[in-house]
Amino acid sequence: MTMTAMLPAASVGAVRELADIQALDAADPLSRFRERFVISEPNVVYLDGNSLGRLPVASRERLGRVVDDEWGTELVRGWSRWLDEPTRVGDLLARDVLGAEPGEVLVGDSTTVNLFKLTHAAASLARQQDPERRVLVTTADNFPTDRYVLEGVAGQLGMELRLVDAGKLDAALGPDTALLSVSHVEYASGGRHDLAGITALARSHGTRVLWDLSHSAGAVPVELTASGAELAVGCTYKYLNAGPGAPAYLYVSRGLQPLLRSPIWGWFSQADQFEMKAGYAPAPGIGRFAAGTPPILGLPLVEAGAQLIGEAGIAALAAKSVALTELIIELADAWLTPLDFHVVTPREASRRGAHVSLAHPQARQICRALIESADVIPDFRAAADGSGTIRLGPAPLYTRYADVWEAMVRLRNLVTAGDHVGFSEATGRVS
């Protein structure tokens, strides 16, 4: 990587210098967390924590113990401890990541399955309480799986799906809306919605909100209880670093739990699981949103990820996320604007998450070239018009300010040199 040593030449606007950046790392109260992660290829600048978080050292060790000591040795006797894991790890997430109460978070299934369960349950309840409420609302730019789940549930319940601009939610809500589904941080733009504000707005229209926290939890503050949020889901493989396809979670506020019925009735959501009775009765608490046998080997990795967040503290992580994304925006403005990039993500810190999206007509090729020839790993998301954005997601637990600097230097040099020309294909990337 000869580019590493190169420094940027001309730029638009004043930017800090590398020495300033190194000073930020030296003063970073979270810098000690980087060594808690496996860094196999030190030359690779990994800026895709918004898609798949790195491997924590503790997770490898923890997984080895679960496999050898629990599955391998305790065998079926392990269930005496495993049965409580989905709620025990959920309580940890509630306390250290989500700002929720014990008994309000359950870990298991995928984000999509959890979205399905809560969308179906909440839409059914709304219709039961008021048959006129027949519309499910979401933002047109919401993550595809969120939109697809809503589209499917709307069809099953004889309801309608309304896709709206994020800025026009007020006009889209009314006496006909059964549920609003919103991502706290938008995957494409990196924009962050106001949890408390939208929850209150929807409530003023008699409508509940289902929040998708996948792109926010672990990197920005998520205060579910304080925001009055009633329903949420999220994944654990991004900023929670629980591994590819790790179990997701769902949140239902305690007061709403008794009113909701999951559409998937399973033996792990049955009130008295081992009586094996003829009829189904849902468990009284958050357990009613479980379904089948929980992913026992995945749960300790969620726990290990949540423990790291708890140890660092969301406030410190959020502050570093702001500083990291500010640095990206500063360097993008100075170095990349002349190269036909523009910053899609909001500039006001409270209105963005922990990743920054940079639009460019050749974003797809540039992303491919960065990965294959510059050892920088961002990801690419296609836009409706055929162009797209490069997303840079510096994870505050393990990304250094110098990593961001280095990635921006390589990105600038690559595009300046035209090295992306000829990279025509991006492989699919999983958000």
Place this chain on the structure above:
Amino acid sequence: MTMTAMLPAASVGAVRELADIQALDAADPLSRFRERFVISEPNVVYLDGNSLGRLPVASRERLGRVVDDEWGTELVRGWSRWLDEPTRVGDLLARDVLGAEPGEVLVGDSTTVNLFKLTHAAASLARQQDPERRVLVTTADNFPTDRYVLEGVAGQLGMELRLVDAGKLDAALGPDTALLSVSHVEYASGGRHDLAGITALARSHGTRVLWDLSHSAGAVPVELTASGAELAVGCTYKYLNAGPGAPAYLYVSRGLQPLLRSPIWGWFSQADQFEMKAGYAPAPGIGRFAAGTPPILGLPLVEAGAQLIGEAGIAALAAKSVALTELIIELADAWLTPLDFHVVTPREASRRGAHVSLAHPQARQICRALIESADVIPDFRAAADGSGTIRLGPAPLYTRYADVWEAMVRLRNLVTAGDHVGFSEATGRVS
């Protein structure tokens, strides 16, 4: 374990002797597979392979590679290989375990979620093809989660659930039945149903069958294609040894796939996942039954488990299962009948699976005492009348004939000595 050395005293009927049993092990063509599993406590006789299979040595190594080399090193770039894993591992299961074709099996989600997807899809299709078909049928003794899922789907679709005795299926099927859901091997009794026969019977009534293969796949022959089966699900943590809460699988015959729509619309079942288009369109093949991000760390363990089955061969495994369960029945008849036990499981080999259920008025206490004071691990299932059965599930890949002998000796001696008196509680066991 002083009991280990004790030999049985009086018995009813002639039984083989220990030397005969040792000869069976010496001649066992599968004996070499035992060393492919981690055996942490050699004195423990593990007879709960029907609930949670042992840890394969290869799985530990494989998991370490996936964690270190794939997640830890490739990071998000791993998706270029991971995207195909659910169908690639599904194809392996299809070929080596399920007697199905490539492109007919998908690995992911839990058995319960997969039951939900296929029950909802098949019931919806039946009603669409004939609005008179409004009844979902299952056996009264079917596994609880199967019954609960059907009960929930029946409610959502405005249908009715009909619970029937397994022997009276013919009378329960007719022009009003939309779907029959049956476990190939019943969890409680160990009885095995006739895949081809019941499939044909239901078809003669214009009704499709959804098979639950959880208690059969990997231990008895499952010839889905040859049986004309169209729909099936199953777990991988029993005879497939993929670990606690491992990803489950679903099977849909190729011809039926285009007619079915999963109720859970997710980005992994979308025809063109990374176009992120506004509207949902299901993928053309088995992938349309996926939902969210697949459990990447769990899939290699399903593969490792299936590879062991494939290497041993289902025919050899099934033959050994017959011999192992025959030995249990022979010893139970001779030694346990005088102690108030009776064998619930069918005596005809083709009519049972790979586990044997022994009813006893104090089954719960005996099971507890076996685990805690005799180092024999079976499991317990409560019966509707408050009594219950001890289930003995010798897994043909790693259980020796001498293990069965030893367990039966310990069981007989324990009950003869009254050592189970005072063991009042069985912890919940997960099937």
